[in-house]
Each structure stands twice: as structure tokens, then as C-alpha cells.
Amino acid sequence: xxxxxxxxxxxxxxxxxxxxxxxxxxxxxxxxxxxxxxxxxxxxxxxxxxxxxxxxxxxxxxxxxxxxxxxxxxxxxxxxxxxxxxxxxxxxxxxxxxxxxxxxxxxxxxxxxxxxxxxxxxxxxxxxxxxxxxxxxxxxxxxxxxxxxxxxxxxxxxxxxxxxxxxxxxxxxxxxxxxxxxxxxxxxxxxxxxxxxxxxxxxxxxxxxxxxxxxxxxxxxxxxxxxxxxxxxxxxxxxxxxxxxxxxxxxxxxxxxxxxxxxxxxxxxxxxxxxxxxxxxxxxxxxxxxxxxxxxxxxxxxxxxxxxxxxxxxxxxxxxxxxxxxxxxxxxxxxxxxxxxxxxxxxxxxxxxxxxxxxxxxxxxxxxxxxxxxxxxxxxxxxxxxxxxxxxxxxxxxxxxxxxxxxxxxxxxxxxxxxxxxxxxxxxxxxxxxxxxxxxxxxxxxxxxxxxxxxxxxxxxxxxxxxxxxxxxxxxxxxxxxxxxxxxxxxxxxxxxxxxxxxxxx
Amino acid sequence: xxxxxxxxxxxxxxxxxxxxxxxxxxxxxxxxxxxxxxxxxxxxxxxxxxxxxxxxxxxxxxxxxxxxxxxxxxxxxxxxxxxxxxxxxxxxxxxxxxxxxxxxxxxxxxxxxxxxxxxxxxxxxxxxxxxxxxxxxxxxxxxxxxxxxxxxxxxxxxxxxxxxxxxxxxxxxxxxxxxxxxxxxxxxxxxxxxxxxxxxxxxxxxxxxxxxxxxxxxxxxxxxxxxxxxxxxxxxxxxxxxxxxxxxxxxxxxxxxxxxxxxxxxxxxxxxxxxxxxxxxxxxxxxxxxxxxxxxxxxxxxxxxxxxxxxxxxxxxxxxxxxxxxxxxxxxxxxxxxxxxxxxxxxxxxxxxxxxxxxxxxxxxxxxxxxxxxxxxxx
Numbered sequence: 001x002x003x004x005x006x007x008x009x010x011x012x013x014x015x016x017x018x019x020x021x022x023x024x025x026x027x028x029x030x031x032x033x034x035x036x037x038x039x040x041x042x043x044x045x046x047x048x049x050x051x052x053x054x055x056x057x058x059x060x061x062x063x064x065x066x067x068x069x070x071x072x073x074x075x076x077x078x079x080x081x082x083x084x085x086x087x088x089x090x091x092x093x094x095x096x097x098x099x100x101x102x103x104x105x106x107x108x109x110x111x112x113x114x115x116x117x118x119x120x121x122x123x124x125x126x127x128x129x130x131x132x133x134x135x136x137x138x139x140x141x142x143x144x145x146x147x148x149x150x151x152x153x154x155x156x157x158x159x160x161x162x163x164x165x166x167x168x169x170x171x172x173x174x175x176x177x178x179x180x181x182x183x184x185x186x187x188x189x190x191x192x193x194x195x196x197x198x199x200x201x202x203x204x205x206x207x208x209x210x211x212x213x214x215x216x217x218x219x220x221x222x223x224x225x226x227x228x229x230x231x232x233x234x235x236x237x238x239x240x241x242x243x244x245x246x247x248x249x250x251x252x253x254x255x256x257x258x259x260x261x262x263x264x265x266x267x268x269x270x271x272x273x274x275x276x277x278x279x280x281x282x283x284x285x286x287x288x289x290x291x292x293x294x295x296x297x298x299x300x301x302x303x304x305x306x307x308x309x310x311x312x313x314x315x316x317x318x319x320x321x322x323x324x325x326x327x328x329x330x331x332x333x334x335x336x337x338x339x340x341x342x343x344x345x346x347x348x349x350x351x352x353x354x355x356x357x358x359x360x361x362x363x364x365x366x367x368x369x370x371x372x373x374x375x376x377x378x379x380x381x382x383x384x385x386x387x388x389x390x391x392x393x394x395x396x397x398x399x400x401x402x403x404x405x406x407x408x409x410x411x412x413x414x415x416x417x418x419x420x421x422x423x424x425x426x427x428x429x430x431x432x433x434x435x436x437x438x439x440x441x442x443x444x445x446x447x448x449x450x451x452x453x454x455x456x457x458x459x460x461x462x463x464x465x466x467x468x469x470x471x472x473x474x475x476x477x478x479x480x481x482x483x484x485x486x487x488x489x490x491x492x493x494x495x496x497x498x499x500x501x502x503x504x505x506x
Numbered sequence: 507x508x509x510x511x512x513x514x515x516x517x518x519x520x521x522x523x524x525x526x527x528x529x530x531x532x533x534x535x536x537x538x539x540x541x542x543x544x545x546x547x548x549x550x551x552x553x554x555x556x557x558x559x560x561x562x563x564x565x566x567x568x569x570x571x572x573x574x575x576x577x578x579x580x581x582x583x584x585x586x587x588x589x590x591x592x593x594x595x596x597x598x599x600x601x602x603x604x605x606x607x608x609x610x611x612x613x614x615x616x617x618x619x620x621x622x623x624x625x626x627x628x629x630x631x632x633x634x635x636x637x638x639x640x641x642x643x644x645x646x647x648x649x650x651x652x653x654x655x656x657x658x659x660x661x662x663x664x665x666x667x668x669x670x671x672x673x674x675x676x677x678x679x680x681x682x683x684x685x686x687x688x689x690x691x692x693x694x695x696x697x698x699x700x701x702x703x704x705x706x707x708x709x710x711x712x713x714x715x716x717x718x719x720x721x722x723x724x725x726x727x728x729x730x731x732x733x734x735x736x737x738x739x740x741x742x743x744x745x746x747x748x749x750x751x752x753x754x755x756x757x758x759x760x761x762x763x764x765x766x767x768x769x770x771x772x773x774x775x776x777x778x779x780x781x782x783x784x785x786x787x788x789x790x791x792x793x794x795x796x797x798x799x800x801x802x803x804x805x806x807x808x809x810x811x812x813x814x815x816x817x818x819x820x821x822x823x824x825x826x827x828x829x830x831x832x833x834x835x836x837x838x839x840x841x842x843x844x845x846x847x848x849x850x851x852x853x854x855x856x857x858x859x860x861x862x863x864x865x866x867x868x869x870x871x872x873x874x875x876x877x878x879x880x881x882x883x884x885x
Binding site for chain 2: 304305306325327328329330336345347348354358359361367370372
């Protein structure tokens with residue numbers, strides 16, 4: 001089969017940075033072609049050029065052997081190129097069908113013919129095994145279903161070349177498996193898929209060919225069957241990557257965080273956390289693992305004071321913080337890296353330095369008598385930036401919004417570690433980050449442990465829990481169903497605990 | 507990548523958009539005049555005369571126009587600060603009108619009931635206005651913080667309540683002889699000054715511009731330089747993160763509305779003791795609050811921007827009578843004001859036009875496409 005898309009010698013400049021430097025990619029029809037690279041490597045820019053969102057400064061694009069000028073997404077659509085964006089573009093109070101037909105509504109006379117469209121959507125959904133209800137409202141369906149609606153949107157427009165931008169970042173492990181099955185079915189039906197990702201596992205699992213980019217330059221294109229994960233990682237990062245976290249055995253000390261008989265209500269008013277007890281000692285990392293929605297969020301938010309506690313106690317040191325306001329908890333020695341960095345961790349419209357003093361701007365030297373001291377604030381931020389290698393376009397004056405996810409997370413980690421709390425609650429520290437950043441953040445977490453901090457690590461990534469933790473507490477239905485030592489357990493046992501089919505008393 | 511572009515575009519857009527919007531607003535006004543068969547140059551002449559006092563066509567000068575121009579700009583700058591201040595905390599204060607009325611009432615009370623020398627009395631009058639306006643603004647703040655009642659609904663309704671509270675108090679508490687106004691304030695409580703009036707050729711100009719300038723500086727200082735302002739902005743940008751950092755979100759919401767009300771209340775005090783010198787019963791709202799929304803929007807809620815936008819709209823108001831004397835309906839001023847607000851609201855479109863113009867100048871069309879993407883891909 002021939003190449004359906006050829007992007008030749010594409011160069012794209014942004015002010016101060018060359019996002020793509022003479023990159024060439026050839027995509028075979030009917031294949032799944034992965035684009036691998038760290039955040040900021042230029043893979044999204046390249047695909048945005050193919051989708052007509054950007055114009056290349058130089059280079060040629062051939063689709064089905066013919067040279068084309070993709071001046072905007074409408075041209076891309078006409079060429080049969082569709083894109084599923086990382087952040088879905090759906091109208092929440094519309095139905096699935098209404099969303100799909102938006103922009104090319106079928107009409108009968110003056111009346112919208114939704115029924116006909118719904119039938120077509122149902123047919124497409126069945127053909128590719130998407131299992132989407134055409135009449136459901138977007139706000140009522142899960143994130144993975146919403147993603148399928150985006151896929152249907154492309155299929156409805158007869159797209160032949162489908163671009164997926166980090167499609168698995170928002171999905172659970174099961175949903176990722178399902179998505180991969182869908183991708184395979186799509187290629188079986190003759191579609192071509194371009195997959196932007198930085199997850200090596202997924203590439204190994206689903207892609208045929210992989211093109212690796214680093215800092216805007218093409219590193220190489222390899223058949224996935226011949227490449228190892230380690231090899232791909234090295235191509236991506238430019239050096240050898242340490243997959244396993246190097247750490248010594250934990251020197252656990254006294255109990256620093258002690259949760260006793262804790263009950264917390266969830267958003268529905270039910271008990272999301274039920275009579276939960278858990279201890280974390282100084283100098284150890286306790287991993288909290290479980291399937292999403294089993295009370296992790298409620299537990300974390302109860303510890304950090306974002307939701308009220310129904311009953312029970314939370315001791316930091318020997319002080320009960322369960323009734324204290326947020327600020328007092330932070331002052332009592334609690335540190336928190338929140339699971340949603342955009343929602344809780346940063347004020348995206350603030351500058352980087354303003355974000356760095358987010359918990360401390362009210363104290364000296366950052367302010368005096370209620371007046372901010374911008375010199376001290378940016379000096380402090382400068383120190384953290386160089387100490388934690390936070391990369392940003394304009395230094396301390398960079399708006400947080402314009403930084404890459406990895407650097408945003410590094411900024412939060414820097415801010416929290418520098419506060420030097422005795423107890424650290426860390427949630428999803430590496431969600432959406434690339435291998436290099438993950439390695440770095442894991443290292444810092446282990447370093448904090450070795451300084452004698454008590455760390456509670458909550459993650460949905462089983463690998464992360466198993467690599468970083470010393471002990472693993474499994475949460476199911478709002479209860480801890482088992483606590484095991486990380487080096488004495490394996491995936492299978494954890495899986496059984498997580499699904500509630502096994503219980504293990506401490 | 508797209509985010510970086512977006513950021514660039516909005517930063518230059520901060521100046522670009524209002525400037526282009528104003529330009530386009532005047533073009534629309536000129537067009538409407540052309541359609542009605544009049545000479546648009548007369549309008550521009552009226553505007554120039556309204557600001558500088560110089561009649562370009564006749565070559566005459568009258569300082570009174572300058573005084574009236576400043577007088578028109580003062581209250582709407584303050585209501586602009588009021589709306590802008592609340593907006594920085596993520597609140598939409600539609601109630602500047604009512605807060606202004608209560609400010610007038612508070613100023614009237616202090617002016618009539620307190621006896622003191624001018625150095626003490628005038629500041630007390632102003633503070634009375636700010637306190638009354640502030641408390642009136644704190645009501646929706648409290649309801650929002652405690653019961654999560656939306657501030658837009660409450661502030662709109664309180665505007666009507668304020669009108670009738672004001673009228674009732676003027677007529678029944680301060681005893682109005684003619685059912686329209688109170689007794690004239692003692693000289694010690696007046697911002698009015700014959701010397702200033704003479705200086706500006708008999709305009710109604712008064713010392714109110716001094717507290718207005720102080721208010722602009724205070725606004726800038728509080729928002730940009732204090733920890734309090736930092737907290738307000740954090741709450742305005744991202745409530746969840748603010749809560750997570752241990753900021754007292756509800757208290758900030760209340761204080762923000764209190765201060766927003768104080769700015770509007772100050773406007774009321776200045777109008778009462780500067781322009782009139784007596785408390786007034788009103789038949790209807792005078793529109794300062796709504797002008798304030800426009801000023802805050804066009805001024806991008808930045809202190810210098812609000813000053814400039816307030817002066818711009820003050821000019822339109824001041825030029826109204828002048829245009830009328832030239833046979834151009836003064837409603838044209840309203841049309842221009844509305845067009846400017848509309849064009850500012852069409853921010854993205856204008857940004858694109860601006861970038862397109864710039865790209866054309868530099869001979870490259872590239873940045874246009876980029877900016878378009880910035881908006882679509884920006885998250």
C-alpha cells in the first residue's frame with residue numbers, strides 16, 4: 001500500500017523557537033502511525049499543520065500523492081483529514097447526534113432532520129463497535145464516550161485520515177484497552193491513524209510505525225515491531241532513561257500521618273470514605289491505589305481540607321487537623337500536590353512567580369504590612385526555577401498558562417517541596433507528563449522520603465504505585481481493603497484487591 | 507505552542523483592541539451622520555471642542571467646555587472602578603447605580619447633620635458616601651458568600667430598592683420643601699468652588715477630581731501591590747485553587763463587593779456635594795452604573811484603562827449638547843458609545859484584524875493564521 005500522507009521538510013517557526021525543523025513523515029495507508037516526543041518536541045505542531053491550523057514556513061505536504069495547500073481545517077476536512085483534540089470540543093447540553101451534525105445539519109425543507117442523522121450515527125457506531133447512544137446528552141455520558149463522539153464526528157464527515165492527540169490522557173486503563181480495539185477496527189476498515197503520544201506502552205501495543213521527534217527535529221522513524229520501549233525512550237529523550245525508580249529501603253520512623261475511622265461524604269451525599277484508617281510513617285511512601293472513583297479523591301480532599309469530614313480524626317504529628325481550615329492545615333505541616341494542577345494547583349492567569357508564592361505571599365519577606373514585595377517574590381521564584389529546572393519562556397514573568405504541563409507540574413512540586421512540610425499528600429503527580437519529567441518527579445519524591453517526610457502517594461497508574469511506594473494501601477468502595485509491602489506484591493494481587501474480590505487485613 | 511501565541515496576542519491586544527474599537531466606533535458614528543445627510547466633521551469639531559474648548563471651525567476658545575468634560579468623566583470613572591474591582595474577583599457588579607445613589611444619600615446625611623470646618627467636613631462627606639455605598643454593595647456580597655445567591659440578580663434588584671430608599675429619605679428624613687431636593691449644604695461640605703468655576707469659564711467643575719485621582723491610584727495599588735489584591739485576583743481567576751491555598755474565598759467576595767460599592771458611593775458623594783450641593787430625589791436611575799460597566803469593559807479593568815475609557819465616554823457625553831447645537835442629534839454619542847462596547851466585545855475579531863494589518867505591513871501573512879489558531883487551540 002502507498003503513502004497516503006507525506007509531509008516533507010516541514011519547518012515551522014514560532015517567535016524564539018523553531019517548533020519543526022525540516023521534519024519529514026510518510027504515513028502508509030491503513031496503518032497506525034505514532035508520533036512520539038516529549039512535551040514541546042513539536043509533534044502537536046506538526047499535526048496542527050496537517051490539520052490546517054498552522055501554515056508551515058517551508059516544506060511540502062502530499063495527500064494521496066497530490067501536493068496540497070491546507071490553508072484551514074475546512075480544507076483538511078475536504079481532504080478527509082479529521083482530528084480528535086485532547087480537550088474535546090462538544091456542546092454539553094446537546095445530544096450526541098446534535099453534536100455530530102453541528103455545522104452540516106441535514107434538513108428536510110426548513111426542518112432539521114435529526115432522525116435521519118441519528119440513524120446514520122447509530123450505523124457508524126455499530127460498524128466500528130463504538131457503542132454510542134446517538135440520543136444521549138453529552139453531559140450524561142462518560143469521558144471515554146465523549147471521546148468516541150469525537151471519533152464519530154470525524155467518521156460522519158467521511159474522514160480517512162484520523163489524528164488522535166494524546167487520546168489516552170483522560171482514560172482509565174480499561175478504557176484505553178477499548179480505545180485501542182477501536183483503533184484497530186478503524187484501520188481494518190481502511191482508515192489511517194496518526195497517534196500523538198508520549199506513552200511508550202501504547203505505541204508498542206497498537207502502532208505499526210513510530211516517528212520520534214526531539215526539540216523540533218526528526219530523530220527517526222522505526223517499525224514498532226523492531227523497537228524496544230527502552231530504545232524508543234532513548235530516541236525520545238536523547239539519553240538512557242531509568243524506568244525503575246532507584247531507591248534504597250525505607251527507613252520508616254514514627255507515625256506522622258494517622259487517619260482514624262474517617263468518614264467523608266461525596267458529592268452525591270453518600271459516604272465516599274467509610275471508616276477508613278491508615279498510617280503513614282516518617283521516611284516512607286505509602287501508595288494509595290484503587291480504581292478511579294473508589295474514594296481516593298474524597299480521602300485526599302478531606303485530608304487537605306477541601307471537603308468537610310463527617311467523622312473520625314486526621315492526625316498530623318499529634319495534632320488533629322480534621323476540623324481546621326485549609327490554611328491552618330498547611331501551617332501544621334501538611335503539603336499537597338493536587339491531582340488537578342489546572343484546577344487546584346495553579347492560577348493559570350498568574351505569572352510563574354505569583355504562583356510560586358501562592359501559599360506564602362502573606363508572610364515575610366514576600367509581603368510586609370499587606371504590601372507585596374515583587375523583588376523578593378521574583379528572587380525567590382528565580383531560585384526555585386533554577387533549583388528545580390522549571391523551564392519557561394520568560395522566566396518568572398511567564399504566565400503559568402503558557403507553560404508545558406511538565407513544567408507546570410515541576411513548578412508545583414518545587415513550591416511544595418520548598419515549603420518543607422512533614423507530611424506530603426501527593427495525587428497523580430505525573431498525569432499527562434512525559435518520561436523525562438516523570439523520572440525527575442519520582443526522584444524528587446524519593447528524595448523527600450529520604451529526608452524523613454511521610455508521603456501518601458495517590459495514583460491511578462499501577463506502575464507508578466508499584467515503582468515508587470514502600471507500602472501499598474488498596475482502596476475499594478471507600479475502605480482500605482489491604483495494605484501490602486511493595487516488594488512483596490505483584491500486579492495480580494493488587495488487581496484482585498482493587499476489584500474488591502480479595503481482602504487482606506494489615 | 508498555540509498557548510504561547512495566544513498569550514502574545516492578548517497582551518498586545520490589551521491596548522490594541524480598545525484603541526481599534528474606539529476608532530471603529532467613531533467611524534460608525536460618522537457613517538450614521540453621513541447617512542442622515544449631515545457633515546461628520548461637525549461631530550469631530552464638537553468632540554474636539556468638548557475636550558479642549560477650542561472650536562476649530564470658528565477658531566474660538568471657551569474653557570467652560572473643558573470643565574464640563576471633566577465633570578462628565580468623574581462619576582463614570584468611579585463607577586468604572588467599581589465594576590472593574592468586583593470583576594477582578596470574578597463578580598459582576600450591576601449595582602454601581604444603586605451604590606452610587608446610596609453614596610449620595612450618605613454624603614447628604616453627613617453634609618446636613620454634621621458641623622465641622624471644611625478640612626474635616628469634606629473628607630467626612632466623601633467617607634459617608636463611600637461607607638453607605640460600600641455597605642449597600644456588601645449586601646449582595648454577603649448573600650453570595652453565605653447563600654450563593656447570584657450577585658447579578660441581587661445587584662439589579664437593589665438598584666430599584668436604592669432609588670426608593672433615596673427618595674423616601676430625601677423627602678421624609680431630610681425634609682424637602684419642594685419635594686425634589688433637600689436644603690442646600692453648608693459651604694463647609696461643598697466640593698463646589700466658585701474659584702474653580704470661574705477658572706473654567708463658568709462650568710460646574712469642582713474639586714471632585716482630586717478624590718477621583720486618588721481613587722484611581724488606590725485601585726491600582728490595592729489590586730496590583732497588596733496581598734489583599736493578590737487574594738482577590740486569585741479568587742477571581744481560580745476559586746478552587748484559591749480555596750486550596752487556604753484563602754478565605756467568601757470573605758474576599760464580601761470585601762470585594764464592599765470596596766466596589768465604596769467606589770460607586772464616592773461617585774455619588776462627588777455628584778451630590780460637587781455638582782449640586784444638595785440631596786436630590788430622583789425620578790429614575792441616571793445611568794452612571796451602566797456607563798461604569800462600559801468603562802470597565804473598555805478599560806479592560808486596569809486602572810489606567812478605566813481612566814482613559816472614562817475620559818473617552820466623558821467626552822462623548824460632553825460633546826452631546828455641542829453636536830446638538832450643530833444640528834447633529836446628541837444620540838449619535840450614544841451610538842458611538844454602544845459601538846465601541848460592541849467592538850470591544852468582538853475582541854477576537856479585532857485582534858485578528860489588527861494582526862492582519864500588522865502582518866500586511868511587515869509583508870508576511872503568517873501571524874494571522876497563527877493568531878486564529880491561538881484562539882481555537884488555546885485552552
